[in-house]
Amino acid sequence: MTGDEPTPTLLPAVRPRRVVITHVDPEVEGGRFPAQRIVGDAVVVTADIFADGHDVLSAVVRYRHEKDTSWSEAPMQELANDRWRGEFRVTQVGRYEVMLQAWVDRFATWRRDFQKKLDAGQDVENDLQTGASLVDEASRRVIGPAARDLALRAALMRHRESRTEKARERAIEAAQSEQLVTLMAEYPDRRHSTTYDKTLAIRVSPERARSSAWYEMFPRSASPEPGRHGTFADCEARLPYIASMGFDVLYLPPIHPIGVTNRKGRNGNSKAQPGDPGSVWAIGSAEGGHKAIHPALGSLDDFRRLVAKAREHGLDLALDLAYQCSPDHPYVEHHPEWFRRRPDGSIQCAGNPPHVYDDIYPFDFETEDWEDLWEELKSIVVFWITQGVRMFRVDNPHTKPFAFWEWMIAQLQRDYPDVILLAESFTRPNSMYRLTALGFTHSYTYFAWRTSKRELVDYFTEISTSPVREHFRPHLWPTTPDVLPEHLQTGGRPAFIARLVLAATLAANYGIYGPAYELCENTPAGSEQFLDSEMFEIRHWDVARPGNLSELIGRINRIRRENAALGRDGGLRFHSITNDQLVAYTRATGDLANVLLVVVNLDPRSTQAGTIDLPLGELGLDSSQPYEVHDLLSDRRYTWQGPRNYVELDPSNLPAHIFKLR
Numbered sequence: 001m002t003g004d005e006p007t008p009t010l011l012p013a014v015r016p017r018r019v020v021i022t023h024v025d026p027e028v029e030g031g032r033f034p035a036q037r038i039v040g041d042a043v044v045v046t047a048d049i050f051a052d053g054h055d056v057l058s059a060v061v062r063y064r065h066e067k068d069t070s071w072s073e074a075p076m077q078e079l080a081n082d083r084w085r086g087e088f089r090v091t092q093v094g095r096y097e098v099m100l101q102a103w104v105d106r107f108a109t110w111r112r113d114f115q116k117k118l119d120a121g122q123d124v125e126n127d128l129q130t131g132a133s134l135v136d137e138a139s140r141r142v143i144g145p146a147a148r149d150l151a152l153r154a155a156l157m158r159h160r161e162s163r164t165e166k167a168r169e170r171a172i173e174a175a176q177s178e179q180l181v182t183l184m185a186e187y188p189d190r191r192h193s194t195t196y197d198k199t200l201a202i203r204v205s206p207e208r209a210r211s212s213a214w215y216e217m218f219p220r221s222a223s224p225e226p227g228r229h230g231t232f233a234d235c236e237a238r239l240p241y242i243a244s245m246g247f248d249v250l251y252l253p254p255i256h257p258i259g260v261t262n263r264k265g266r267n268g269n270s271k272a273q274p275g276d277p278g279s280v281w282a283i284g285s286a287e288g289g290h291k292a293i294h295p296a297l298g299s300l301d302d303f304r305r306l307v308a309k310a311r312e313h314g315l316d317l318a319l320d321l322a323y324q325c326s327p328d329h330p331y332v333e334h335h336p337e338w339f340r341r342r343p344d345g346s347i348q349c350a351g352n353p354p355h356v357y358d359d360i361y362p363f364d365f366e367t368e369d370w371e372d373l374w375e376e377l378k379s380i381v382v383f384w385i386t387q388g389v390r391m392f393r394v395d396n397p398h399t400k401p402f403a404f405w406e407w408m409i410a411q412l413q414r415d416y417p418d419v420i421l422l423a424e425s426f427t428r429p430n431s432m433y434r435l436t437a438l439g440f441t442h443s444y445t446y447f448a449w450r451t452s453k454r455e456l457v458d459y460f461t462e463i464s465t466s467p468v469r470e471h472f473r474p475h476l477w478p479t480t481p482d483v484l485p486e487h488l489q490t491g492g493r494p495a496f497i498a499r500l501v502l503a504a505t506l507a508a509n510y511g512i513y514g515p516a517y518e519l520c521e522n523t524p525a526g527s528e529q530f531l532d533s534e535m536f537e538i539r540h541w542d543v544a545r546p547g548n549l550s551e552l553i554g555r556i557n558r559i560r561r562e563n564a565a566l567g568r569d570g571g572l573r574f575h576s577i578t579n580d581q582l583v584a585y586t587r588a589t590g591d592l593a594n595v596l597l598v599v600v601n602l603d604p605r606s607t608q609a610g611t612i613d614l615p616l617g618e619l620g621l622d623s624s625q626p627y628e629v630h631d632l633l634s635d636r637r638y639t640w641q642g643p644r645n646y647v648e649l650d651p652s653n654l655p656a657h658i659f660k661l662r
Helices: 106-119 125-141 145-157 165-176 178-186 232-244 300-312 330-334 370-386 402-415 429-438 453-465 486-506 550-562
Strands: 019-025 035-038 042-051 057-065 072-080 083-089 094-104 200-205 212-216 249-252 316-321 350-352 355-357 391-395 420-424 442-444 474-476 509-513 572-577 582-588 595-601 608-613 627-631 637-640 644-649 656-661
Touching: 019 094, 042 057, 042 072, 042 094, 057 083, 106 125, 106 165, 106 178, 125 145, 125 165, 125 178, 145 165, 145 178, 165 178, 232 249, 232 300, 232 550, 249 391, 300 316, 316 370, 316 420, 370 402, 402 429, 420 429, 429 442, 453 486, 453 572, 453 582, 474 486, 486 509, 486 550, 486 582, 486 595, 486 656, 582 608, 582 644, 595 608, 595 644, 644 656
Parallel strands: 035 200, 212 249, 212 509, 249 316, 316 391, 391 420, 420 442, 442 474, 474 509
Antiparallel strands: 019 042, 042 083, 057 072, 057 094, 072 083, 094 200, 350 355, 572 582, 572 608, 582 595, 595 656, 608 644, 627 637, 627 656
């Protein structure tokens, strides 16, 4: 070689694909995680699909359940500006795989151009021959009756020198046949199709995950007799009351033996007095650990009976899953390697400096024995699953490794796909969102601290319209045993009602900590803590006390069950109202068959009024006609006219409307 020769051109190893597929939705973190859906949901897939030139394209969504061996397909339709849409329905709990495929449709391109020439009165003899060749090719790709049908249609279209006018008309008629279009669409030429470079996933949860109302109750405080430790039998006796309020889930904080070492006293006092029961989250004693039951509550048989009785009342039972130990937990003795040591050799206790929780030891997930630790922690969940539990509220999951949750949840969903996991993660947004991307079914939210109109609108707009909506399923709690927000400390009964309505109507899943909530318990100890907190002592609750909210709660839960718009997330839209103390929003089904307008007075002390502005056409209403708004809370009916109407809410009566629009 002289050095003057041109550098050899290297051609692509395979024939390049002309079609481009990009900007696919739903795609969580570039396909790293699955999107979340509920069994029965329609999964809508959209993407930008385009190619060079002006050829007609075709595209499909391919999907299959993890247990299927073959793929199903749903056609995609072009919307505008190269945006395409396809849809399929998920019918089984578990994991689905999703692929996109698109190709230059030579027959559809030919038929489009053929029709244009025909409409322009141009000669189409050569075009008929070209079309016949495409149909012939298709007949050789299939077998059976379809192959013979295609071959016959190709023969009718084929050019012949002696073609009569009548034969020409028959050829054109065959080329324009809708049956031919259907057949060619069913057996396309995909030899040079483009397949999207990621296989996406959809995680499908059971129907119960779509909508639920949770009731949290400490079993040890369920006794009707003051001063006596409650039992599972006492919980059974409370079931009709809980069911009468329309709840779906009874959630129990930890039911395990409680440690004695460094036991906390009342109100979290660092020293317990004789008879103080300690924190239920200080799990483990000589009686056992996470797979044992506090002996004062009853036996394992008693627990299984409670699970069965709850189901008879339409309630699923959820358990708390707290991965931490008291110093007396059997794990501390038998697996000391699972805990972190301080320089003096003692075990590192839990804490969030300057606070120290010396009645709790956290697990050391960086232990060299991490494989055995992970397996044992998973076995705790499996143990309770075998006792009939399918729902778990997970305590502080953001303090455990993401990799652990991803592994364990995948294992559980493989073997027990109907398990539901609620993440109690009051932490930074990225961590909260990551946990649901990893597989948590639901998540606590910042709802308890979003109090102003602006805060509510901004927050719920974020979680309902941003990309996290594909996996973040919010669970709204106005209070928890360790969170008593300031607005409830000072707002009294009207504030409790307003927050209840907001929680029950802004999302499909919500819960209350009872009986404290229906009794409007709001005496604080510190910034956001309950005085005489049930976390550290046994309380006696008179659920029949006058002024309780149980009847109102039952009415709200009945409204939720009777209105499909509240039975699923989505369909939330905020509306303009001329008073910042009033928040207004609609919840609607996709077909607008069920539309609810919720208006809440955020001021617990004063009557507030304003004019609301509704986009009537977008809500399925004729702006030229009067329409009825039926307040499902008060059962009052009003006739409104036009988009702008006046509302007034006195918090001493009811601080909210839940209007059904007719």
